[in-house]
Amino acid sequence: MNNFMLHLPTKVLFGAGQIAAIKQQIPTGAKILMTYGGGSIKKNGVYDQVKQALSDFEVIEFSGIEPNPQFDTLMKAVQLARQEKITFLLAVGGGSVLDGTKFIAAAIHHQGDEWEIVKSHGQVITQALPIGVVLTLPATGSEMNGNAVVSRKATQDKLGLFSVYVKPQFSVLDPTTTYSLPPKQTANGVVDAFVHTFEQYMTYPVNAKIQDRFAEGVFATLIEEGPKALAEPENYDVRANIMWAATMALNGILGVGVPQDWASHAIGHELTAQYGLDHGQTLAIVVPAIMWHQRENKKAKLIQFAQRVWCYQGNDEAEGIKIAIEKTRAFFEQMGTPTRLSAYGIDDSQFPTVLKKLAEHRPDNLGEHKNIDIKAAEEILRLAL
Ligand code: NZQ
Ligand code: ZN
Numbered sequence: 001m002n003n004f005m006l007h008l009p010t011k012v013l014f015g016a017g018q019i020a021a022i023k024q025q026i027p028t029g030a031k032i033l034m035t036y037g038g039g040s041i042k043k044n045g046v047y048d049q050v051k052q053a054l055s056d057f058e059v060i061e062f063s064g065i066e067p068n069p070q071f072d073t074l075m076k077a078v079q080l081a082r083q084e085k086i087t088f089l090l091a092v093g094g095g096s097v098l099d100g101t102k103f104i105a106a107a108i109h110h111q112g113d114e115w116e117i118v119k120s121h122g123q124v125i126t127q128a129l130p131i132g133v134v135l136t137l138p139a140t141g142s143e144m145n146g147n148a149v150v151s152r153k154a155t156q157d158k159l160g161l162f163s164v165y166v167k168p169q170f171s172v173l174d175p176t177t178t179y180s181l182p183p184k185q186t187a188n189g190v191v192d193a194f195v196h197t198f199e200q201y202m203t204y205p206v207n208a209k210i211q212d213r214f215a216e217g218v219f220a221t222l223i224e225e226g227p228k229a230l231a232e233p234e235n236y237d238v239r240a241n242i243m244w245a246a247t248m249a250l251n252g253i254l255g256v257g258v259p260q261d262w263a264s265h266a267i268g269h270e271l272t273a274q275y276g277l278d279h280g281q282t283l284a285i286v287v288p289a290i291m292w293h294q295r296e297n298k299k300a301k302l303i304q305f306a307q308r309v310w311c312y313q314g315n316d317e318a319e320g321i322k323i324a325i326e327k328t329r330a331f332f333e334q335m336g337t338p339t340r341l342s343a344y345g346i347d348d349s350q351f352p353t354v355l356k357k358l359a360e361h362r363p364d365n366l367g368e369h370k371n372i373d374i375k376a377a378e379e380i381l382r383l384a385l
Contacts, residue, residue, distance in 0.1 A: 001208040004256035010144045011170040014244065016236070018172045019049040019134055022090070023056060025170045026132060030088040032059045033081050035101045037093045038066065044180035046136055050092055060084050065093070068272060068279070069100035071152040075114060078107045081129075090132045091168075094185075095140030095192075095279075098133055099148035102166035105129040118150045122161030133171040138178060138243040139189030139280065141196060141250025143171035151273065156357060158273040160265075173247065175239035183230050186242075187335040188280025190226035193246035194219065194331075195264055195283040196254075202291070202301050203259040203368040211258050212304070218254070219309045221245045226335055263366035264290050267377055270354045270361070275346055284332040284339050289383035291325045293376065297369055341385050351381055 013021050026032065032054060041047040051059070062077040081089075081104060091101035105128040107114040116124050135143045142148065146167045151158040181189070201215040222245050228238045248254070267290075268282030277285075295302060299317065306312035306324040314320065329339045338344065359374050366372040372380070 001206055001211075001257040002259075006252055006256050007164070008144065008252060010168045010251075012144065012173060012247070013170060014173045015240075016174055016176050018174050019046070019177075020053050022050070022053045022132060022134070022170070022172060026054075026057065026088055026090070030057060031084065031086050032057050032088045032090050033062055033077070033084070033086040033104075034059050034090045034092060035062045035065055035077060035097055035104065036091075037097050038064065040180065041092055041136060044136075044177065046092060046134065046177050050090070050134055054090075060086065065097045065100040067094075067096045068149070068151045068158065069096045069103070071103075071115065071118065071150055074100050074103050074107070074150065077104045078114065081108050086129065088132065089129050090134070092134040092136070094135070094137030095142045095149075098135070098140070098142035098168075099150065101131055101133075102128070102142070102146075102148035102163075103150050103161070105131050105166055106163060115152070118152075118157075118159050118161055120161075121159065122146075122148075122163040122166075125161075125163040125165050128163065128165040131166065131168045133168045134177070135171055135173055135243075136177045137181060137185060137189055138173075138246035139192040141193070141247055143168060143173065144247055144251035147250075149269070149279075156273045157361070158269040159361060160269070171247075173243050175236055175243050178239050178243060179234045181233070183233075183336060184278070186229050186233070187226070187337045188278050189246060190222050190229070190242060190335055191280040191284050191332055191337050193242075193249040194222050194226075195287055196249040197222075198287060199261045199264060200255040200258060202298055202305065203261055204298070205300050205304070206258055208258045211254055211256065214248070215254050216305075216308045218245050218249050219305075223309070223331055226331075230336065259368040261366075261368045263372050263380075266362050266366050267358065267380065270358045273357065274350055274354050275344065277344060281337055281344075284335075284337040285341055285384045286380065287332075288325055288329040288339050289380045291328065292383055293380050294367065294372075295321050295325075297367075297371065339384075341381075346385075348382065348385060351378060354381065
């Protein structure tokens with residue numbers, strides 16, 4: 001196991017009815033900017049619960065943060081927050097609202113061009129406004145981590161940033177808020193959480209038994225509960241297990257002391273920027289292709305994954321690898337998330353643009369061995385057609 005430092009400053013308030021408890025978590029006298037998306041929270045009752053809980057506070061609202069949050073939209077919120085002298089941000093929604101709010105928190109007191117925050121991947125952040133979260137879509141882990149992904153349509157950029165300053169102070173995880181998710185978003189979230197686990201697990205062994213066993217528990221939970229959430233959207237236990245699995249997948253615990261990959265995410269972000277596919281949709285396409293392309297480098301973990309997660313009992317390496325890939329692909333498809341570009345009518349005609357942007361955004365090679373260069377990325381895309 002490699003050396004590591006782990007700091008998880010986010011207080012988690014888990015369970016039905018926990019939205020009411022946010023009033024005790026926000027400093028008295030705070031002036032709050034409540035951020036949200038396109039209106040799903042008004043339809044499912046979350047908006048009313050939040051407003052009720054905030055009745056003793058001065059609250060300004062900023063709505064319209066879109067999926068894959070756009071820099072231009074977020075800058076409008078930054079201007080509003082500066083003008084209103086906001087002291088606390090409350091993000092209510094999915095990963096896009098949370099990520100967008102993290103950018104807003106960092107940008108409010110930033111001197112100079114705010115795009116630098118994104119371009120530097122968060123390195124220029126030295127302070128941020130405190131953030132609270134009410135999560136409505138289990139997927140990204142943004143509710144407990146310091147990551148945010150911000151997009152800019154004009155330049156087809158979609159870039160990740162990280163800063164310890166933007167980790168939420170608290171996050172409410174109420175599984176009943178996820179009953180209203182459309183099946184596509186439930187599936188996207190399950191696939192995203194699965195792939196976060198995968199990025200931190202599917203590398204090479206370093207004898208990190210806790211991380212491996214925890215990751216295998218998250219995989220198994222998502223495999224068991226994901227299809228049930230599609231069949232029984234209002235099953236509390238199913239939604240609760242998925243919600244906690246998604247948080248565990250990217251709150252830092254699985255990734256400490258182990259090598260990490262993240263090539264699927266890097267390529268996936270370019271597919272979202274180029275074709276507008278949802279984040280989870282891109283991962284379901286890229287992961288099986290990367291598994292096959294990197295099967296030699298990932299051999300030991302692929303076999304462990306086949307045995308422990310997919311219950312493969314044989315000891316034929318080639319067969320184990322094949323099972324790991326086929327079962328993973330079948331699981332994504334079972335969730336209703338296609339695993340090939342052709343399912344979206346996408347051919348190779350735009351690959352040169354995708355690869356040019358990838359080279360621009362990620363000048364270093366990708367993968368835990370840094371062996372995925374642009375040529376390899378093209379091979380992976382071709383495997384995904
Ligand atoms: O905007 P509203 O009306 O709220 O609707 C949203 C949106 O249309 C809807 N939704 C959310 N909760 C709902 C709901 N609809 C009904 N009922 C509910 N309870 O779902 C749609 C998608 O929401 P979005 O927030 O975009 O989805 P997700 O949580 O998957 O976030 C995706 C974004 O997170 C980034 C992705 O790249 C993408 O930009 N990521 C962030 C990460 C992080 N911060 O650590 C890691 C991930 O790898 C990922 O890259
Ligand atoms: Zn992701």
